[in-house]
Amino acid sequence: MSLLPTPGPEQASEEAVPAGSAILRAVRVMETIAASHVPPQLAEICKAVGLPKPTVFRILSTLETAGLVGREPGSKRYHCGRRLSGLAAEVLLTSPSFAARHAILQELVEQIGETCNLTIPNGGEVMYLDRVEAAWPLRVTLSAGSSVPLHASASGKLFLSHMPRRSRERFLRQSPLIRHTQHTLVEPRILLEELDCIRQQGYATDNEEYLAGTCCLAVPVHNADGRVVAALAMHAPTPRTGLDEAMQFLPAMQAAAGAVARTLDW
Numbered sequence: 001m002s003l004l005p006t007p008g009p010e011q012a013s014e015e016a017v018p019a020g021s022a023i024l025r026a027v028r029v030m031e032t033i034a035a036s037h038v039p040p041q042l043a044e045i046c047k048a049v050g051l052p053k054p055t056v057f058r059i060l061s062t063l064e065t066a067g068l069v070g071r072e073p074g075s076k077r078y079h080c081g082r083r084l085s086g087l088a089a090e091v092l093l094t095s096p097s098f099a100a101r102h103a104i105l106q107e108l109v110e111q112i113g114e115t116c117n118l119t120i121p122n123g124g125e126v127m128y129l130d131r132v133e134a135a136w137p138l139r140v141t142l143s144a145g146s147s148v149p150l151h152a153s154a155s156g157k158l159f160l161s162h163m164p165r166r167s168r169e170r171f172l173r174q175s176p177l178i179r180h181t182q183h184t185l186v187e188p189r190i191l192l193e194e195l196d197c198i199r200q201q202g203y204a205t206d207n208e209e210y211l212a213g214t215c216c217l218a219v220p221v222h223n224a225d226g227r228v229v230a231a232l233a234m235h236a237p238t239p240r241t242g243l244d245e246a247m248q249f250l251p252a253m254q255a256a257a258g259a260v261a262r263t264l265d266w
Helices: 009-015 018-035 042-049 053-065 082-093 098-112 154-161 165-174 188-201 243-261
Strands: 069-071 078-080 115-122 125-132 147-149 204-207 214-222 228-237
Touching (some): 018 042, 018 053, 018 069, 018 082, 053 069, 082 115, 082 125, 098 115, 098 228, 098 243, 115 154, 115 243, 147 154, 154 165, 154 188, 154 214, 154 228
Antiparallel strands (some): 115 125, 115 228, 125 147, 214 228
């Protein structure tokens, strides 16, 4: 089964607008790449958008020069470039639904008494869309727009666990797995085992893997299609709340993640 979108009636109507056709074709190419679970090749993009190879190649070359798409090293597969990922992140940061999601985070923090955040994958990192701090003097401050590594964070490992296995393996093979603390998982085989476990259990943990003395618990946020598009997580200093204690927050966090999902328009 193909994971790529197929041309629909709205695309036919786009073709009927000559003045904007070049821009709309470029948008369709970017939409196809963004919606693909596995970075697509040229032929797959052509099939999805219903355009000839020379046209799509020309569009991809322009988008690549602009930093909107990129090619995986050593392959002919295309992925979203940092400029496009940054644009998508800025749209989400200023979304009309921001207030509703922030209110859900605030309520969750009042309920569990620890700092909570909402994150999305952004290239090889996790980006904070929103964060509500708990009223404790001992806390870690990471504002909206901040980034943390995929392999060393609960949210990041959650996103990696929901990638197709080949994409997961490719990421771990090509990315520098930096050791941030003595607990950071940097052995690809061990990380893959951890990711399989995370996908099965439905949540992820960070036991001092990014910041010493800090633990984290993350749960997925699904969109209407069932894809994991964001993660809701709590952070706490381990002297106050250890990982075993944090597990009691799991039902409340899952309920909050469901509420956040109902605010999504993406």
